[in-house]
Amino acid sequence: MRQAPILKPKFRKRQINKAWLPTHIYHAKRAHMTPPSEPLWRMAIPLSPTAKTYRPTHRAGTVRGAIAWDMSYMSTIGLSGPEGSIRNLLASIGVPWAEESTSTGPKASRWLTGTRSWNGWLHEHGTVPKAYIAPATIFWCVHEASDTTKTTDTRRQVMVRIHPSAFFQLWAETLRLSKLQRPVVFVEDLRYEIGSIELAGPAAAEAMIGTLWPSLQDSLHEPDSPSQVLSRLGNVTDASALPAGAMISTETSDPRLHHPPRSKKLNKTETLEAQQSLARLLTEWHVDRTQGPAALFSRQARHDAGHRLPTQKAINRRKSLAPPGEYPAAVEGDPKIPTLVLASRRAAGGTSTGTWTILLPWKCVLPVWYSLMYQPLSTGGNPRLGGLDQRRQLHFESGTPWFPGDYPATPAGAAWNARESTKRHEAWSRRPKGKRIEYESLDLGRGRKGEVGAGWSCEWGLLCGGSEGQSKSDKPVWHIPMHEALQAMRDTGTNSRTEGQQQGDASGLVTVKLTLLTRGVPTTCARVYRLPKTDAKLRAEWLSLLSLSKEKARHKATAVVPPLSRDAPVHERRRQLAASLLEPPAMPQAGDDGYPDTPDPDELLGFVTGGNFNLGEGRGTAIGSLALQRILEQEKHGLGEHERICIVRNVGQSIGRLARWDLV
Structure with missing residues (x-):
């Protein structure tokens, strides 16, 4: 097993039980870090910038700008x-x-x-x-090119x-x-030997191209070479436009030779010819036939790139000898940084752009990072600093589950959820009794008292035949990917499932995206119920609420009555009165006497692992896990359009909200 690199003596005592990222000192001055005695995944990881970043992160990741993360902990x-x-x-x-x-x-x-x-x-x-x-x-x-057989x-x-x-x-x-x-x-x-930087946002490609300057040898290659193709991708605003799983291997020069960076001059794409040229580049993708062996796979190349970087004093000497306003000229002895760029696509139906991942030697991450964070963008500003919270936010807004938090049926996800549950329990215990929610006395209606399970955690054992209070460790659950869940739903009612598949179905969890159909914002640990099966009256009440919400949305989109002026004639006032009488009946609001109660614990379908107001969709959404066995029970009954309708109730509250779930 590889050990963390040894840093300067004055920093060694701070890394007794954890390792630092290559950009730790940069982040420690600008971001909230994990506590010194509580490292995350054996490393000190930035959680969030010190500045307010929730809305700016949404804009930088979807509308304008770029956001960068040091992902060297991967x-x-x-x-x-x-x-x-x-x-x-x-x-x-x-x-x-x-x-x-x-x-x-x-x-x-x-x-x-x-x-x-x-x-x-x-x-x-x-x-x-x-x-x-x-x-x-x-x-x-x-x-290798010589490998013909x-x-x-x-x-x-x-x-x-x-x-x-x-x-x-x-x-x-x-x-x-x-x-x-x-x-x-x-x-x-290869930990601590290969680092990585991840970029997202419409201007991510522009920032990446402005930072990664090709080495002297790569700059002389033909136009279809990987380095030349990479330099022509500055106008790409979405990495999803590239072929699926696209890779570009190149060698770049020391970015300190081009510091401070200048705004990259991009080719204008207003003309039809320029747009067609970019489209041909992305569709033909000459890298498939011109790509050579990636230097990043060579241990010698990684060692040379990290140990032959000149000192900052030598860089400053070369910059002082350069003509005014110009960068130092490249020479034959400049170190070459092996770089590998991976383009990943966004989730289907998501609002965010794809991401760019830059892989390079561990000791070369810091100089590239500094140049990247000071790169001017054509839309104004510089790439934003991102932490773990910003990464989770963009995953949530795009409807993509975040590993490990949204996969509680995996060992890594179970450890994460246990850690977060302990933190929520400690925060709840520190509050005075008069200012905290008493889950045992929660009124759920119809004479039911007490929260379903612990209010600070998700009781997965309740979904697979366990009794209340039985933890996930007592009742093991399994993660079921989307393609296997879809196959199980298609096989419902047949005898084509093997014994192992049936065992996985009985205790399997599937990850879903929940979209609220009415007002409300789901939160972490919210309970997800299916429509009641045994109580026909309660089921009819929820279905009537669903039909009213659809009718109101349809009427609001088609029949918009403009306001009348004070001197409007009588016949127009009568017409407006008649239109108001034809409006659909008002929906019962949450908390009213006519609002339906939440179903019984037997109808529990799953839990929410992360929820909030989605700035990309303008409504409350969530990511959660549902029991596959209970989904298959609904498939057998053939509920039609109501098959994927569920009820979401926030923990500590008695009000449920209608939602729709989709596999992700």
Whole structure:
């Protein structure tokens, strides 16, 4: 296992039980960090900038500007060995494109060639049901140009990027499977050797292009080379416009030679010819045939880039010798920083743009970061600093679950939710008894008293046959990805499910996006109910509320009555009176006597893991987990248009809100 790099002696005592990011000192002056005695995933991670950033983060991520994160805490595992052995190992942990039967398609072939990346879920080998670990990104190193005879014995290299909370679980599984391969696969821990920076927002590509200057050798390449293609992407406002899983490998120069950065001159795209040129670049994508082996896979290249960087004093000397107003000229001995750029697409139907991930050696992250944060943008300002909270916010607004918080059925997600539950319980205990919610005396209507489960946590055991108060550790649950959940819903009513699949269905959780159909804002730990099955009267009340909300929305969109002036004639006043009489009946407001009560605990469907007011949609939304078995029970009854309607009740409150859930 690789150890954290040793820093200056005056900083060593501060890293006894944690490691620092390459940009720790920059963040410590501008952001709220994790407490010194409570590191997150064994590292000191910035949580949020000290300035107010909720609305500015929404604008920078979706409308104007860019936002950047130091993602060097992400873990990287390197695999090297014969191609056949590596593919067998990857197929064992859930990579479908590594299997022989599914590796013939164009997407899989590009991934195996090394010009595309794969994103998906990995699981442990041989478990029933499948024990999913975490989502990961996997990409190959391109073959050498001299390799004309490609066989399964050809030595290849692969990198696997995964969240640090699931690193040890994947490391142990990969190490075990590598010893079973013949020939053997070598596994390498690349933490603290490869760092990364992530960018999001319409101006993210512009900031990235202004920071990554090609090295002297790359600047002389042909127009279709990866470095030249990268320099022409400044006008791209959404990384989703690039091919799925696009990768660009290049070598860049020391950004300190071009500091302070200047606004990048972008090609104007107002003319039809310029727009067509950019469209041809994105559709033809010459990088697929011009991409060479990525220097980032070479240990020697990573070592040289990190240890041959000149001192700041040498940089200042070269800048003083340059002509006024010009950057120092590139020379043959300048260090080359191996860089790999990954473009990821946004979620389907989301409001945010795609993201750009820059992979580079660990010791080269800091100079690139400083140049990036001071890069002027054409829309004004500089890229914004992002922390863990801003990353969760953009995931939430785009309707994308955030790992590990929104996946409580995984070991990493269970640990995160247990940690957050403990913090909420401690905050609740510190409040005086007169100023905190007494969950035991909560009135849920119809003579029911007390909250369902603990008010500061999500009782997942209640969804899988457990009794109230039974924790998730007592009643294990399994994560079910969206494609498996859809297959289970299609197989409802048939006998095609295997014993292992039925076991996973009985205790499986699926991740969903919840959209409120009426007013209200869902919060974390909110309870999600299905429409009542046993109480027909209560079910009819909720369905009538649903029909009233639809009718009111339809009437509001079509029949807008303008206000009348004071001197309006009598016949117009009568016409307006008649129109008001034809309006749909008023909906009962939350808290009124006619508002329906929440269903019984037997109708519990799941819990909310994160909710708030969504600035992108202008309404309350949430991300939660629902019990797959209870969803399949609804599928058997064939509820039609009411199949995905649910009721969301915030913890500590007795009022429910109608919502619609969708698998994500």
